[in-house]
Amino acid sequence: MSQAMTAHLGLGSNLGDRRLQLEEALRRLHRREGIQLTRLSSLYETAPVGFLDQPPFLNLCAEIRTTLSPAVLLRTLLQVEQELHRVRRVRWGPRTIDVDLLLYGDRILREERLTVPHPRMTERPFVLIPLAEIAGEIPVPGTGKTVHQWRAEMGTPEDVVPLPNPLTLEQVTT
């Protein structure tokens, strides 16, 4: 068994019961061997980025402790997406669930199917705002800046709105 690492995930949904799908994805991840959910950000409603003609997303970020390697962790995230019947037709388009690996400790990976830190995370308000809540002091490897510094540079977008009743760690781990 390898040493447990801290990693950060970004989750999003903009089709169907968005909140339920995020909740179910988190519950399934926590039940997987080698993954323990340790912190959740607030839940945000966010305007779509990239492909604009699609419904608003719910997004949040999660901290996990994991003994899985980055490659096995990514495979597990993709499996959970499949279990939730993710349908994806358009790049950056609507999806029932999306789970991205944002950070894996202080590792930098540039593999064919896995880039860590996630290559677009420092330009995405729907990632940086929730991530800053739970990982503000963490340096984004290879960038020379912390999550908080990236988030501060972005200003305060109006289209990332915290929901009054977020998901709780207790709710998804018990």
Ligand SMILES: Nc1ncnc2c1ncn2[C@@H]1O[C@H](COP(=O)(O)OP(=O)(O)OP(=O)(O)O)[C@@H](O)[C@H]1O
């Ligand atoms: N850090 C990462 N997290 C998740 N997927 C990654 C990562 N790096 C590379 N990938 C690859 O990206 C592929 C496509 O991912 P996905 O469909 O979630 O992209 P997308 O959500 O449409 O766009 P984006 O990557 O901009 O969020 C995955 O199958 C995976 O192999």
Ligand SMILES: Nc1nc2c(c(=O)[nH]1)N=C(CO)CN2
């Ligand atoms: N607001 C928001 N926009 C997106 C999102 C997302 O999760 N939230 N995911 C995308 C696919 O990578 C593209 N655009």
